[in-house]
Amino acid sequence: xxxxxxxxxxxxxxxxxxxxxxxxxxxxxxxxxxxxxxxxxxxxxxxxxxxxxxxxxxxxxxxxxxxxxxxxxxxxxxxxxxxxxxxxxxxxxxxxxxxxxxxxxxxxxxxxxxxxxxxxxxxxxxxxxxxxxxxxxxxxxxx
Numbered sequence: 441x442x443x444x445x446x447x448x449x450x451x452x453x454x455x456x457x458x459x460x461x462x463x464x465x466x467x468x469x470x471x472x473x474x475x476x477x478x479x480x481x482x483x484x485x486x487x488x489x490x491x492x493x494x495x496x497x498x499x500x501x502x503x504x505x506x507x508x509x510x511x512x513x514x515x516x517x518x519x520x521x522x523x524x525x526x527x528x529x530x531x532x533x534x535x536x537x538x539x540x541x542x543x544x545x546x547x548x549x550x551x552x553x554x555x556x557x558x559x560x561x562x563x564x565x566x567x568x569x570x571x572x573x574x575x576x577x578x579x580x581x582x583x
Contacts, residue, residue, distance in 0.1 A: 449474070462486055489535065493522035496567045500540055503565035507557045508546070516545040538571075 447469070451460040461471040469486070478485035497520040504518055520542040526535055540562060544554065562568060 489524040489526050493524040497522040499565040499567035500561055504561035507560050519543045
C-alpha cells in the first residue's frame with residue numbers, strides 16, 4: 441500500500457523582507473502566512489518547526505494507539521506535545537532534536553507495558569522514521 445499527500449509553499453522576496461504561504465492538499469492549511477518574522481520573531485503565522493512538531497505529535501499519538509490496541513489496551517485519550525529545537529552554529533541552522541511529551545489516560549493499565557508501547561511508537565511512527573529518510577528532489581528553474 442502506498443499513500444501520497446501533498447503540501448506546497450510559495451515564497452516571494454528575500455529572506456528577511458520576503459513572505460510566503462503554506463497550503464495543504466486537504467485544505468486544512470490554505471495560504472497560511474510564513475516568513476522570517478513568523479519563524480524568528482514570534483509574529484502570527486506558521487513556520488516549518490511547528491509543522492514538523494504537529495506532524496510528529498499526531499503521528500506518534502496514532503502509532504501509540506495502534507500499538508496499545510495490539511496489546512489489548514485502549515487509551516481514553518493521548519495528548520502529545522512535540523518540542524522541535526532549531527539551532528544555529530557555524531554550519532548554519534539545523535534541527536538537532538525533537539522531544540515528545542505524551543500524557544495518556546488509560547485507567548488500570550500496566551506501567552511497564554505502557555512504557556514499552558510508547559518506546560515502540562516513538563521508534564516506529566512514520567514521522568520518526570522520516571528523520572532518517574531518503575530525500576529526493578526535483579528542481580526546475582523557470583527563467
